[in-house]
Amino acid sequence: MKLRSWFVLPTWAWMVGLFAAPFAIVLAYSFLARGVYGGVERPWTLENYQRLLDPLYLTILLRSFGMALLATLLCLILAFPAALFISRSSRHKNLYLQLVMLPFWTSFLVRTYAWLFLLRDTGLVNTALQKVGIIHAPLQLLYNDGAVLLGLVYGYLPFMVLPIYATLERLDPSLPEAAADLGARPWPTVLRVILPLSRPGIVAGAILVFIPCLGAYLTPDLLGGGRTVLVGNLVQSQFTTARDWPFGAAVSMLLMLLVTLLVWGILRRESEQLT
Amino acid sequence: MKRWLGLYAVVFFAFLHLPLLTLSVFSFNSSRFTVWEHFSLDWYRAVFRDPELIEGTWNSVIVAVAATLISTVVGTLCAYGLWKRGSRLLTGTLYLSLVTPEIVTGISLLALFQWMFRWLHWHLGLYTVILAHVAFSIAYVVIVISARLRTISPNLEEAAMDLGASEWGAFFYVILPALGPGIIAAALLALTVSFDDYVITSMVAGVDSQTLPMVIYAMARRGASPVINAISALITVFFGLLIVISQRVREA
Numbered sequence: 001m002k003l004r005s006w007f008v009l010p011t012w013a014w015m016v017g018l019f020a021a022p023f024a025i026v027l028a029y030s031f032l033a034r035g036v037y038g039g040v041e042r043p044w045t046l047e048n049y050q051r052l053l054d055p056l057y058l059t060i061l062l063r064s065f066g067m068a069l070l071a072t073l074l075c076l077i078l079a080f081p082a083a084l085f086i087s088r089s090s091r092h093k094n095l096y097l098q099l100v101m102l103p104f105w106t107s108f109l110v111r112t113y114a115w116l117f118l119l120r121d122t123g124l125v126n127t128a129l130q131k132v133g134i135i136h137a138p139l140q141l142l143y144n145d146g147a148v149l150l151g152l153v154y155g156y157l158p159f160m161v162l163p164i165y166a167t168l169e170r171l172d173p174s175l176p177e178a179a180a181d182l183g184a185r186p187w188p189t190v191l192r193v194i195l196p197l198s199r200p201g202i203v204a205g206a207i208l209v210f211i212p213c214l215g216a217y218l219t220p221d222l223l224g225g226g227r228t229v230l231v232g233n234l235v236q237s238q239f240t241t242a243r244d245w246p247f248g249a250a251v252s253m254l255l256m257l258l259v260t261l262l263v264w265g266i267l268r269r270e271s272e273q274l275t
Numbered sequence: 276m277k278r279w280l281g282l283y284a285v286v287f288f289a290f291l292h293l294p295l296l297t298l299s300v301f302s303f304n305s306s307r308f309t310v311w312e313h314f315s316l317d318w319y320r321a322v323f324r325d326p327e328l329i330e331g332t333w334n335s336v337i338v339a340v341a342a343t344l345i346s347t348v349v350g351t352l353c354a355y356g357l358w359k360r361g362s363r364l365l366t367g368t369l370y371l372s373l374v375t376p377e378i379v380t381g382i383s384l385l386a387l388f389q390w391m392f393r394w395l396h397w398h399l400g401l402y403t404v405i406l407a408h409v410a411f412s413i414a415y416v417v418i419v420i421s422a423r424l425r426t427i428s429p430n431l432e433e434a435a436m437d438l439g440a441s442e443w444g445a446f447f448y449v450i451l452p453a454l455g456p457g458i459i460a461a462a463l464l465a466l467t468v469s470f471d472d473y474v475i476t477s478m479v480a481g482v483d484s485q486t487l488p489m490v491i492y493a494m495a496r497r498g499a500s501p502v503i504n505a506i507s508a509l510i511t512v513f514f515g516l517l518i519v520i521s522q523r524v525r526e527a
Contacts, residue, residue, distance in 0.1 A: 002442075003442045003443065003446065004355065004356045004359035004360060005356070006356075007352040007353060007355055007356035008352070008353050008356035008357065008362065008365060010348075010349040010352060010353070011349055011350065011352070011353035011356075011365065011369075011413055011417070012365065014349065014409060014410055014413055015365070015368050015369070015372065015410075015413075018384065018387070018406060018407070018409075018410035019368065019371075019372045019375075019380075019410060020368070021387055022380075022383035022384050022386060022387035023383055025383065025386045025387055025390055026379075026382065026383045026386050029386060078287065078290075081280060081283050081284075081287070082283070082284060082287045084280060085280045085281065085283065085284040085287075086284075088277075088280070096284070096288075099288055099291070099292070100291070102291075102292070102515075102518075103291065104467075105463075105467055105514050105515070105517075105518045106295065106510070106511045106514055106515070107467075107470070107471040107488070107507070107510050107511070107514070108471055109471060109473050109488050109491060109492065109495075110295070110298075110491075110507040110510055110511060111294070111295065113298075113491070113495050113499070113503060113507060114294035114295050114297070114298045114507070115294060116495055116498075116499050117294075117297075117298055117301075117309075117499040117503075117504065118294055118297065118298075120498065120499050122308045122309055123309050123499070124297060124301075124309045127308070127309045127310060154290075154291075154294070157291065158291075186276040187276060190276075211374050211376075212376070212377075214376065215376020215377065215378055215379065216376075217376075217377065217378040217474050218377075218473055218474055218492075221496075222492070222495060222496070232376060232378045235378050235379065235382060236378055236381075236382070239382045239385065239478070245386070248382060249382075249386070252378075252379045252382060252383070255376055255379055256375060256376075256379055259374055259375070259376065260371065260374070263374055
């Protein structure tokens, strides 16, 4: 056997043993019944998937979708001008890029916690507003959908900036110049020439933000305080407190199916557009 | 428009970095409220006196170092193998492992371990955490190293072999040194991802193997505290220094 064939073996072993095998087990569990002591029992059944049609769970699924979509949109709105600024800056381009990438290197948990610290009743925002006299009692800024949305946008914003920046960097500079020569003013040039041309970056960024937001568990748990139940929390609770593994497995499988179909569909459409 | 963009950039970078800066500043505040009293190192002393935090840090260091070493070696070899001959199945599996929601990865690993423990009478511990961390870090390593390999001409290796190097020799003395900076970058990424992970770790860690993120998370669930500010600032500074030093090393 050639050297290169041996080289991929450890990765294969890890992927089969600790990615494919666990996946197969969860898939099997999703068709089993809940055991008396929390485990799983036969007979094989479709009941777990039928339960997903319950309006209660459909709502959670739709809410997660809406939340992820909203977070992605907000990230796009916030990231595009920033990426444009960085691509147009000349002297400190590297510094700006480093500043965008810095959060990658600091802990996601710590950055989420930072908002817990800022938004709590005695946090900086409430203290400042009270000092100025705008409010007299602290506002409930934490443990609601808004806090979760903010946490998601803050957490995944760099994932949107970098791909858009990469596309803007590769953009043929003669195109916006041509638009200007033909009389387009700066703002319309950005909106009608540069924005459509940066589509590949926007799509890549949207995937990178939407996917982790859809399955988010940490942010809704910490900033939503258990009050904002998204599909990630639903999975977690089925495997811990509720001890209903088969149903949790069914929710996981649905989430995986959605994520895979979405990425596959978008990438397929984009590659068709390119060819 | 240039002025507007510049103005926006200031707001953007403030939004990105002020929360952590404020957090760090208030870790030196003697009061536990967000009103400045006076400078104090009390919260840092509290961090070093907290046995849970110390133990969590040790566990995290052990896990992160072990997972980084294993995933960097395994991932680098894999990237090289894929560079020589691509495999859509393996690349696809790696990407799939990357887009799988963390919580799903966590519960499936938990299900796997529990299923195995029915026959083997073992328990969840640090080794299950390390196995899990390697599983999700390999994809990152492969992607970083593959990007670096694409900049290397295949002729380089052929030239070495024409000059009498064996397949192993060409790999060790030609390809690996050329990959050096990529390997450092990949290892750093694996290290930060591993050290930071909470969601997957919390599912596969045993009762006696709490990592630092798990301890911090448990504390944060009870509400914000200056002790968490202090440990957060320490983590941020540590990784900040690590990145700066590694970049100096790479540039040198």
